[in-house]
Amino acid sequence: MSYLDGKVVLVTGGASGFGRELVTQLAHGGATPVALDVNAEGAEELAAALTKDGYQVRGLGLDVRDRAAFATAVDQVVADLGRVDVLVNNAGIMPLAQLADHERAADAWDRCIDINIKGVLHGVYAVHDHMLRQGSGHIVNLSSVYGNAGVAGAAVYGATKAAVVTLSNALRVESQGRIKVTVVRPSGVLGTNLFTEIIDFDAIRALAAHKAPALGEHIGQFSTGTLPAGLTDPADVRYWSLQAAEVAEQIVRLIDQPLGVAITDVTLRASGEDYVF
Numbered sequence: 001m002s003y004l005d006g007k008v009v010l011v012t013g014g015a016s017g018f019g020r021e022l023v024t025q026l027a028h029g030g031a032t033p034v035a036l037d038v039n040a041e042g043a044e045e046l047a048a049a050l051t052k053d054g055y056q057v058r059g060l061g062l063d064v065r066d067r068a069a070f071a072t073a074v075d076q077v078v079a080d081l082g083r084v085d086v087l088v089n090n091a092g093i094m095p096l097a098q099l100a101d102h103e104r105a106a107d108a109w110d111r112c113i114d115i116n117i118k119g120v121l122h123g124v125y126a127v128h129d130h131m132l133r134q135g136s137g138h139i140v141n142l143s144s145v146y147g148n149a150g151v152a153g154a155a156v157y158g159a160t161k162a163a164v165v166t167l168s169n170a171l172r173v174e175s176q177g178r179i180k181v182t183v184v185r186p187s188g189v190l191g192t193n194l195f196t197e198i199i200d201f202d203a204i205r206a207l208a209a210h211k212a213p214a215l216g217e218h219i220g221q222f223s224t225g226t227l228p229a230g231l232t233d234p235a236d237v238r239y240w241s242l243q244a245a246e247v248a249e250q251i252v253r254l255i256d257q258p259l260g261v262a263i264t265d266v267t268l269r270a271s272g273e274d275y276v277f
Contacts, residue, residue: 004029008081010074011035012064012123013091014075015042018142018189021087021248024148027253034077036062037091061258064091064119064184074126086138086255087127089120089164096153096203105199109156117167118161122220126173131179140181140251141168145187145267145277146207148248153203165265170265180262182254187277189242190222204273208274217276238240238272 009026012036013019026033027050037043040061047059058080062073078084090160095108095114102109120141131137144156147161165183172181188204198204208215221227231240247268254263269275 001028002164002256003258004031004252005086006081007031007255008077009033009086009088010077010084010127011090011194012062012119013036013037015039015046015059018061018186018244018251019088019090020046020243022090022251023057025048025245025248025252026255027031029256030149032056032058032081032253034058034060034081036060036064036073045189047140058166064089064122067125070119070122070126073078074130076188078262080132083134084127084130084137085134086140087123088140088142088251088255089123090142091119092116092142092160093197095197095199096159096201097199097205098153098156101200106197112156112160116157116194117163119167120123120164120167123168124167125194128175128179132175134207136178138274139168139171140182140184140254141165145185145269147185149276151203151262153200163277177178180259180264180275182263183265184251184254185265185267186242186247187267187273187275189244189247190219207277209276211274211276234270236272239270240274242268242270242273 011019011023011029011033014023015037023033023035025224033048035043043059046061047057050057062069074084093112095112097105141164143164144161146158147165151158168183205212205215230236230238250268
């Protein structure tokens with residue numbers, strides 16, 4: 001039995017990366033996903049492509065920093081589809097940099113705070129009352145292993161992801177039995193849009209601690225396509241880096257649960273990765 005059938009699932013950052021994979025997999029699983037993205041054209045194109053293949057999908061432009069626009073988008077979805085069952089607060093950026101680099105990083109950090117914290121809050125505001133009126137709902141908030149503790153080079157980004165955890169835990173207590181809340185903490189996933197925002201790539205090495213030399217070697221091999229076979233095989237315990245599709249698959253599983261089952265906090269990582277946390 002699938003508990004995805006007919007669920008209306010909003011996914012922020014739904015036009016690319018994890019979000020695009022998630023929208024696609026949800027559609028294939030029988031849900032009705034809504035891709036919300038600042039790239040309105042990308043969200044609409046994804047929805048059109050999946051609709052052409054026979055799936056029920058919507059695509060809307062949305063900047064999660066705009067609280068009023070988020071509320072309007074959710075109201076529009078409810079008016080069109082009748083309800084909102086799940087919100088996945090996926091949109092985020094990762095401008096890693098040392099605090100000493102504040103002069104060149106401050107603007108990016110301001111944007112990071114606005115998207116990673118305020119964007120999540122705006123999503124909660126927008127769906128909260130709808131879900132309470134329905135008598136059920138599920139909010140999935142994307143955090144990160146960087147939010148587990150202070151990491152050199154990730155002070156601001158890590159703080160935003162720690163804030164997501166704190167917000168989620170409080171929301172879970174306040175709405176227990178009415179809205180399910182799940183925190184998802186992925187570790188490093190190469191090849192996603194998150195890496196385009198990095199200011200100081202040495203911050204990635206900090207998370208690897210004593211395994212930083214191995215991480216540097218493996219990143220070099222990844223970039224040249226020469227990673228040893230075992231490190232690229234998800235069936236091998238040495239598997240080195242998750243792919244966006246694998247993260248999306250696990251998030252779908254978190255959503256595909258009966259109303260009475262709540263998976264509240266999960267870390268997703270490759271079993272052979274170099275990160276230490």
